[in-house]
Amino acid sequence: MKTKISNNYGWERPDLIHKNSVMWYSRLNFILKELDFLNSLLNENVFPIVESHMVPEAESLKEKIVDLKIEVSDLLNKVRIHKNGVKILFDKPNKNEKEWDYKHQHRKIMIKVHEFDSKYQNMKKQIFRTITQAIRHKKQKRISSE
Numbered sequence: 001m002k003t004k005i006s007n008n009y010g011w012e013r014p015d016l017i018h019k020n021s022v023m024w025y026s027r028l029n030f031i032l033k034e035l036d037f038l039n040s041l042l043n044e045n046v047f048p049i050v051e052s053h054m055v056p057e058a059e060s061l062k063e064k065i066v067d068l069k070i071e072v073s074d075l076l077n078k079v080r081i082h083k084n085g086v087k088i089l090f091d092k093p094n095k096n097e098k099e100w101d102y103k104h105q106h107r108k109i110m111i112k113v114h115e116f117d118s119k120y121q122n123m124k125k126q127i128f129r130t131i132t133q134a135i136r137h138k139k140q141k142r143i144s145s146e
Contacts, residue, residue: 031120
C-alpha cells in the first residue's frame with residue numbers, strides 16, 4: 001500500500017477547511033446574484049450603448065455573463081458538496097487515505113475558485129468600462145448638440 005503524505009499547512013485543519021468552504025460558498029452565491037445585476041445594468045443602459053456603437057462589445061459581455069452563470073452554478077454545487085463532506089476529516093477508520101483525498105480535492109476547488117474569481121473580476125471591469133464609455137459618449141453628444 002502506497003501511503004500519501006500530506007503537509008500540515010494551517011489551512012488543512014478541519015475547522016479552517018470548513019471556514020474556507022463556507023466563505024467560498026457565500027462568495028459564489030453573491031457573484032451569482034451580482035451577475036444578474038450586471039446583466040440588468042447592461043440592459044438598462046442599452047440606449048447609450050447603441051448610440052456609442054458598442055453593441056457588439058455589449059453582446060459579447062452578455063454572452064460571457066451567461067457562461068459565467070453556468071460556471072458559477074457548477075462551482076457552487078461542488079463547493080456545497082465539499083462543504084458537507086468535511087465530516088470525513090473526523091472519521092477514525094481509514095482516515096489517512098480519505099483525508100488525503102479530501103484535502104487534495106480542497107486544493108483543486110481552491111484553485112478553481114481563485115481562477116473563476118479572477119476571470120469574473122476582469123469581466124466585471126470590462127462591463128463597467130463599457131458602460132462608462134457609453135455614458136461618456138452620450139454626455140459628449142448632448143454637450144456638442146447644445
